Amino acid sequence: MTTQGSVKVLIVEDEVHARQGLAELVSDWGYRTETAQDGLEGFEKVIAWSPQIVITDLKMPRMDGIELLMKLADMGESLAVIVLTAQGSVELAVDAMKLGAYDFLPKPVDATRLKTILTNAVRQRETEVELEVTRRQLRQTGVLGSLVGQSKRMREIFGLIERIAGSNVSVLITGESGTGKELVARTLHEMSDRKRRPFVAINCAAIPETLMESEIFGHEKGAFTGAMERRAGCFELAEGGTLLLDELGEMPIGTQAKLLRVLEERKLRRLGGTAEITVDVRVLAATNRNPEEAVAAGQLRADLLYRLNVFHIQIPPLRERPEDIPLMVAAMLEEMNAKHGRRVAGVATSVQKLLTAYEWPGNARELRNAMERAVILAPDGGVIEEAHLPHELTRADVAAASLPTCDGVQLSVGMTVAEAERRLILKTLESAGGNKTRAAQMLAVSLKTLHNKLKEYGQTDRRME
Numbered sequence: 001m002t003t004q005g006s007v008k009v010l011i012v013e014d015e016v017h018a019r020q021g022l023a024e025l026v027s028d029w030g031y032r033t034e035t036a037q038d039g040l041e042g043f044e045k046v047i048a049w050s051p052q053i054v055i056t057d058l059k060m061p062r063m064d065g066i067e068l069l070m071k072l073a074d075m076g077e078s079l080a081v082i083v084l085t086a087q088g089s090v091e092l093a094v095d096a097m098k099l100g101a102y103d104f105l106p107k108p109v110d111a112t113r114l115k116t117i118l119t120n121a122v123r124q125r126e127t128e129v130e131l132e133v134t135r136r137q138l139r140q141t142g143v144l145g146s147l148v149g150q151s152k153r154m155r156e157i158f159g160l161i162e163r164i165a166g167s168n169v170s171v172l173i174t175g176e177s178g179t180g181k182e183l184v185a186r187t188l189h190e191m192s193d194r195k196r197r198p199f200v201a202i203n204c205a206a207i208p209e210t211l212m213e214s215e216i217f218g219h220e221k222g223a224f225t226g227a228m229e230r231r232a233g234c235f236e237l238a239e240g241g242t243l244l245l246d247e248l249g250e251m252p253i254g255t256q257a258k259l260l261r262v263l264e265e266r267k268l269r270r271l272g273g274t275a276e277i278t279v280d281v282r283v284l285a286a287t288n289r290n291p292e293e294a295v296a297a298g299q300l301r302a303d304l305l306y307r308l309n310v311f312h313i314q315i316p317p318l319r320e321r322p323e324d325i326p327l328m329v330a331a332m333l334e335e336m337n338a339k340h341g342r343r344v345a346g347v348a349t350s351v352q353k354l355l356t357a358y359e360w361p362g363n364a365r366e367l368r369n370a371m372e373r374a375v376i377l378a379p380d381g382g383v384i385e386e387a388h389l390p391h392e393l394t395r396a397d398v399a400a401a402s403l404p405t406c407d408g409v410q411l412s413v414g415m416t417v418a419e420a421e422r423r424l425i426l427k428t429l430e431s432a433g434g435n436k437t438r439a440a441q442m443l444a445v446s447l448k449t450l451h452n453k454l455k456e457y458g459q460t461d462r463r464m465e
């Protein structure tokens with residue numbers, strides 16, 4: 001454990017009273033402090049004194065806070081930078097977070113809030129060591145927490161998650177239904193120093209509009225008809241942890257305005273309340289809609305999107321990354337075996353092909369459901385066969401995309417030989433203009449065989465030669 005006494009905090013601020021005030025405050029909390037009056041002096045002191053934490057103003061002569069951040073990022077130093085922002089400079093705060101700042105705080109500085117951020121930053125440094133272990137595992141196995149994937153795009157996403165999990169930045173997560181948006185949010189939480197605190201997800205699409213604000217911000221007793229008790233909202237429930245605003249595009253516009261204020265001031269009032277409550281919550285948002293389109297349609301505030309979209313993780317649908325499927329299948333097999341106390345040994349080769357060729361309109365969720373069902377149906381010690389898969393997967397026309405059509409005959413991986421034969425025979429008959437003798441010749445089978453096959457397919461002898 002690091003003790004505060006050994007943690008060095010550098011304060012970079014051009015305004016002398018603010019600088020001294022901050023230095024006093026921070027050393028009162030037991031940190032060692034040094035000060036610098038602009039970015040240039042700040043940078044020199046970082047090199048000479050090696051602080052673990054830097055608190056910096058943004059607007060300063062000679063070298064401003066953004067430049068300082070860039071120089072520190074270039075050096076690859078793993079120090080936590082807390083940026084102080086003036087009223088109405090959200091853009092700068094967002095820029096600073098993108099450059100790797102740990103957190104930002106509006107001026108005038110709220111002492112309680114600063115104290116929390118400092119404590120978190122110290123904790124985060126300790127988490128870094130654990131993270132390094134996770135990183136190593138990831139490089140070897142293509143697994144990040146519960147997220148599995150080895151495609152280029154998933155690896156890029158894993159890299160981004162690793163890089164930003166530790167900071168307090170907001171992240172917008174988009175992707176089709178079932179692609180793993182919530183799982184990505186949980187992984188961001190699990191890989192941060194907030195992991196011992198709650199992860200709270202609120203689904204804006206599932207909550208009636210009239211209750212939304214009370215759910216998010218809480219309410220006091222008597223705030224509205226039916227408010228019999230004081231109730232904490234999601235922000236308070238997630239205190240110290242992470243809040244996922246799921247289906248953000250479904251949040252009423254009025255609520256979005258209030259949310260934006262909480263994100264900027266990090267304080268809220270419960271409905272019907274007067275007291276301001278300071279909140280320390282990392283906010284993530286997810287949506288399966290295109291956020292820019294939601295803005296254009298007037299359903300999402302542009303400024304809220306801007307504030308939440310500091311980083312954007314866009315999860316591609318499963319059909320665009322089939323190379324992830326074998327690894328996901330293996331992980332899900334293991335998971336389902338454990339969940340249901342089964343010992344299914346593996347997946348038949350033909351099934352593996354079917355799983356990879358299928359389009360997965362329901363993405364990872366659909367795959368997981370299919371694997372759960374298959375593990376229950378397959379024999380212990382045996383493998384998953386086609387019969388254990390849901391009907392959609394074994395229907396040949398659905399899997400058709402995987403092979404080109406040849407002379408109008410659609411074939412696909414996973415199709416049975418009998419089905420392929422049926423298609424070929426019917427198509428040949430068609431191209432022979434219904435002439436069975438000719439069709440039989442083309443197929444190099446006897447007329448009798450052709451008749452038998454057609455009978456089998458339920459074809460009557462309407463079209464006689």
Ligand SMILES: Nc1ncnc2c1ncn2[C@@H]1O[C@H](COP(=O)(O)OP(=O)(O)OP(=O)(O)O)[C@@H](O)[C@H]1O
Binds near residue numbers: 149175177180184
């Ligand atoms: N890369 C992955 N590796 C392993 N499992 C995954 C992966 N992605 C998603 N899953 C699993 O798929 C299921 C659906 O994921 P999740 O609920 O996160 O999707 P979602 O995008 O939030 O869906 P929705 O749009 O319906 O809210 C979960 O059971 C999750 O564990």
Ligand SMILES: [Mg+2]
Binds near residue numbers: 181182286
């Ligand atoms: Mg979800």
